[in-house]
Amino acid sequence: MSALLDARGLRLAFGGVKAADGIDLSVMAGEFLAIIGPNGAGKTTFINMATGYLRPQAGTITYDGAEITGRPPREIVRRGIARSFQLPQLFSEHTVEQNIALAIASRAGIFSPLAPLLRPAWREEGAELLERFGLLPVARQRADALNEGTRKLADIAMAVALKPRLLLMDEPTSGVAASEKMAVVETLVRVLRQAGVTAVFVEHDMDVVERFADRVAVWSQGRIAALGPPAEVLADPAVQRDVIGIARHA
Amino acid sequence: MTLPRMEALLGLLVAALLVLAALSTPWMKFVLTIALAKGIAVLGILLLLRAGQVSFGHALYVAIGAYSVAFLAPSIPDAALLLPAAALVATLAGALIGLFVSRYREIFFGMLNLALSMVFYSMLEKFYHLTKGTDGIRVPPLTAAGMTLDRVTFEWTVFATALVLALAFGAFARAYLLSPMGEALGAIKTRETRLEFMGVSPRRVLLSAYILSAMMAGCAGALVAMTTRHVTPLLSYWTASGELVFIAILGGAGGVLGPFLGAIAYELVRVYAAATVADMWQMILGAVLLLVILFARGGIWGLLSARAGKGAGA
Numbered sequence A: 001m002s003a004l005l006d007a008r009g010l011r012l013a014f015g016g017v018k019a020a021d022g023i024d025l026s027v028m029a030g031e032f033l034a035i036i037g038p039n040g041a042g043k044t045t046f047i048n049m050a051t052g053y054l055r056p057q058a059g060t061i062t063y064d065g066a067e068i069t070g071r072p073p074r075e076i077v078r079r080g081i082a083r084s085f086q087l088p089q090l091f092s093e094h095t096v097e098q099n100i101a102l103a104i105a106s107r108a109g110i111f112s113p114l115a116p117l118l119r120p121a122w123r124e125e126g127a128e129l130l131e132r133f134g135l136l137p138v139a140r141q142r143a144d145a146l147n148e149g150t151r152k153l154a155d156i157a158m159a160v161a162l163k164p165r166l167l168l169m170d171e172p173t174s175g176v177a178a179s180e181k182m183a184v185v186e187t188l189v190r191v192l193r194q195a196g197v198t199a200v201f202v203e204h205d206m207d208v209v210e211r212f213a214d215r216v217a218v219w220s221q222g223r224i225a226a227l228g229p230p231a232e233v234l235a236d237p238a239v240q241r242d243v244i245g246i247a248r249h250a
Numbered sequence B: 001m002t003l004p005r006m007e008a009l010l011g012l013l014v015a016a017l018l019v020l021a022a023l024s025t026p027w028m029k030f031v032l033t034i035a036l037a038k039g040i041a042v043l044g045i046l047l048l049l050r051a052g053q054v055s056f057g058h059a060l061y062v063a064i065g066a067y068s069v070a071f072l073a074p075s076i077p078d079a080a081l082l083l084p085a086a087a088l089v090a091t092l093a094g095a096l097i098g099l100f101v102s103r104y105r106e107i108f109f110g111m112l113n114l115a116l117s118m119v120f121y122s123m124l125e126k127f128y129h130l131t132k133g134t135d136g137i138r139v140p141p142l143t144a145a146g147m148t149l150d151r152v153t154f155e156w157t158v159f160a161t162a163l164v165l166a167l168a169f170g171a172f173a174r175a176y177l178l179s180p181m182g183e184a185l186g187a188i189k190t191r192e193t194r195l196e197f198m199g200v201s202p203r204r205v206l207l208s209a210y211i212l213s214a215m216m217a218g219c220a221g222a223l224v225a226m227t228t229r230h231v232t233p234l235l236s237y238w239t240a241s242g243e244l245v246f247i248a249i250l251g252g253a254g255g256v257l258g259p260f261l262g263a264i265a266y267e268l269v270r271v272y273a274a275a276t277v278a279d280m281w282q283m284i285l286g287a288v289l290l291l292v293i294l295f296a297r298g299g300i301w302g303l304l305s306a307r308a309g310k311g312a313g314a
Helices: A043-050 A073-079 A096-108 A120-132 A148-161 A178-195 A206-212 A230-234 A237-249 B003-024 B028-050 B059-072 B079-101 B106-126 B151-178 B180-196 B202-228 B238-251 B258-276 B278-295 B299-313
Strands: A003-014 A017-028 A032-036 A058-063 A081-084 A166-170 A198-202 A215-220 A223-228
Touching: A003 A043, A003 A198, A017 A043, A017 A058, A017 A198, A017 A223, A032 A043, A032 A206, A043 A166, A043 A198, A073 A081, A081 A148, A096 A120, A096 A148, A096 B180, A120 A148, A120 A178, A148 A166, A148 A178, A178 A206, A206 A230, A215 A230, A215 A237, A223 A230, A223 A237, A230 A237, B003 B028, B003 B151, B003 B258, B003 B299, B028 B059, B028 B151, B028 B180, B028 B202, B028 B238, B028 B258, B059 B079, B059 B106, B059 B202, B059 B238, B079 B106, B079 B151, B079 B202, B106 B238, B151 B180, B151 B202, B180 B202, B238 B258, B238 B278, B238 B299, B258 B278, B258 B299
Parallel strands: A032 A198, A032 A215, A081 A166, A166 A198
Antiparallel strands: A003 A017, A003 A058, A215 A223
16 A cells, blocks of 8 residues: 555644644555544644645645645645535535535536536436435435534535545544444445545544544644554553543543 | 526516516606616626625726726717627726735625725726816717617617616526536635635635626626716716615515616616605615615515415415
8 A cells, every 4th residue: 555645744833832743644545544632632733734724834745646735725625635624614505415516516617607506417426425425315405404413424425526535534423423423434434435535534432443444543742642553552551541531531 | 486487587577567668658768778787787796795795896897887988989989889898898807806806705895896996986086187077978979780870769779788688697697696606606605615625716706706797887887878978987986886785685686686676676766756855865765775674685586586486385
């Protein structure tokens, strides 16, 4: 496996708080990498830097052999990196179907001023994607009428509609009811594996990490404290004390 | 019945009523041509409203269109050439200014447009040797596609042109709003950042709508100049921009017919109010706007479409 995303020496501080303090991380093509760590450890900051929302003060990020450090989000998306958000970022006045179609349009060409957004080809592609996510029954509902779990899935479905090679997900299961969590993640993993998407996801649920991640990176105060297979990393007493203990009591 | 179909049928019905009104009451032709011109300008504002942006300075482009006609008429005295020329000048101005203002949102977007329209107003007022200041410029008699027409026939020609343009722009705006670009305007209103993370430039989406709105306002200005045959800096004054926003609220931003219904209602209320209570027509218009804001947020179009929806459901 080769590195699809490679971060070297990333540093970023907000005032005196070091959100990234020398991050070195390679994400291998095809893997599912979980990022765990206490709140404020810099997990979201890493996603924000990798997707162009924040520019690191030092260090480089390389994607598929090309440096993307500090490039704008639009350019990074076009290169094949998509993201979903901790708080779902849906177009609230549009239906779920329209949200997905807008994502497809963004990928396929938005500057077609007279053909409708819900043209047959995009509608069909959107319906197929929504079906895979189990969202077809809510396709015609406005995004602001959905419950949190459904919004979360729709948010990820929008990112998948961009057909990325790498998907960065910020807490994909937060807000999802505990009883639905495993089913949601199973659906998600199945869809992403089928599409051959490499995934990085920030997660607080260790059961999810243990079951679905190929590797896990432990974030602590802007640094990677541990990296490896879940069984090995999660068994580390320091990780159990400093991260899992906190996560379980969070 | 789908929204575009309902709009198309109602649009044709309104067009037929306008023709009948103009035929039965000749002086009405002037009022309705101005109303159609303003409706076209407001249609452009509606595109921006879809993105949640209100321009308080779009009279700038109406004035640019009107003054283009006034400046060019001595050398190109033909309405068929002046109309596209005015639209082109307004489009170019919209592209240039849009590059700047499309970076801003909400109150900054609105006030920047207002400021620019007032700068243009001052230029028209101060550069007397070019613009004849507040006296304005008289537009000479024009031919229409090479034909010399008597006054009444020319007025009918301008009225018909305004009507055809209103229908064409209405159909275009409906298709545009349903297209990815149009829907992306709504996305700017609710979650602009997400568009960036989908690889789309919100600024470019807004700029496209801004240029289209400038072009429409430019056409409106040309029609106003051809109808009134006299252009003054007041066309660019802030109250003229406010009037366009007033019409947008009165007509309703929910459909492409709203701007035209609003403009017709506005002009008719103004004409009749001014004729009956000369000193109080602004107060009557203000009261109408207040009633719309309090009891009919969707404007005239909102009332009509709700009624049509109930009818269809019955």
